[in-house]
Amino acid sequence: MTAEQPPAAILWFRRDLRLDDNAALHAAIETGGAVVPVYIREPEGHNIGPLGGAQEWWLHHSLEALRKAVRELGSDLVLRTGAAVDVLADLAHETGAQTVFINRAYERDEQDRKIAADLDAKELRLTAFHGKLLHPPGRIKTGSGGSFKVFTPFWNAMQKLGEPREPIAAPTRIPAPKHFPKSQSLNSWALLPSKPDWAAHFSDLWTPGEQGAKEKLEAFIGNHLHDYKRGRDLPAIDATSNLSAHLAHGEITPARLWHATRDLPRSAAENVGHFRREVAWRDFCYSLLSEKPRLDEENWDRKFDAMEWLYDADEFTAWTRGQTGYPIVDAGMRQLWKYGFMHNRVRMITASFLIKDLMIDWRKGEKWFRDALVDADPANNAGNWQWVAGSGADASPFFRVFNPVLQGEKFDPDGTYVREHVPELAKLDKKYIHKPFDAPPQTLAKAGIELGTTYPKPMIDHGFARDRALAAYKRLRGAAEEG
DNA sequence: TTTTGAGTTGTTCGA
């Protein structure tokens, strides 16, 4: 027996672009052999669709950050393009690796199972770890062993389960192979937009990568958490964690968030509870996704297959561009376009407007958000769109139609949020900031607004739209009873 | 098995 060096291990990064609390990385290092970190740009979309444009921007910067961090620990990151099985087999051949370590990404379990089988045929083992969620999916069961379809009991059961696992500290060193495999250049992937550079303002708000995630978390706990319960509903106030995009790319784990909010003063308990509850929603959406892998395409409630959606291309475009004539809706859609982000409260308002005022199929909106949001998450995005549509789990009652004027007045009372994102309304009196169409002519003139020219008239009368939506939802119910 | 209470985020109407 000789004290041979164990074979190299491949660490395949996917939507887990971090070194901290990374079980797969930890296990790869534990083998005692060299570790070969790789990110693969796969040609085919996963079952949940390809990465959106905004997320490609994010991915570019996150990979840059990850590569820098890996290099600081003595290794490097290999970038390759191709079918995962082929790339991994090549790498194994080049490095002598026999095992590929991954963290499970539940939205692509089906593909990963196939990849594992294909690798197995090439005598390469795929070993998977948990970490993406607070608790591994399937841990949280109803009394009769089923999966929860309502959030509150899910949350209650999760709390009874106790704390999520302890996070694993980032390694201090990653052993590199003697001959490092060749890598493509990140720039050759052309992930960044150029013509035009619609992501120009993204970096005003976002610093992709683990370090950016840590800074956001510290700022949240230090400055914003104390106002979370009240402030998180007010889009003009920075009271939310702004961690969604970091979570979506796996740059920080929910377990890390949970434990970072553990040893806080008792006065923080209520806000911590609300924050953790939101984090738990992510777990809940993934449990829905694991039951229905095409949550982005199939109505959770199949009754909605019969819904009579309308579609008008010009109306859809007006919505995407923030030209609906309803200030809070337009502010949200423009924030989305400019920053790759939209405040959660406004997501509901804009989604409700598309679905219920325009009667456009929620899937159209889901796809738009997926392409435009830096934090687009396959489970959360689909789950929340279905929730607004009423087709989802724990769906809102059909008669809940958001009134864009009332929502604006309630959650953006001074119009600060509208003024920021719809600058042509900036000078409008507070009284009319959410309903310029009701403002007297001299008020509009004083604010330099000419409705229909500098800012659109409402594209649809909300009262009419509301009645139309309620009628359609009623017909749907009637049809279900007959069927 | 049956029963019971509850279900993220709302709006409108009439008193």
Add this chain to the structure above:
DNA sequence: GTCGAACAACTCAAA
């Protein structure tokens, strides 16, 4: 201006 009720009925989860 404020407040409670109505807006449907159904499914879920636990007792």
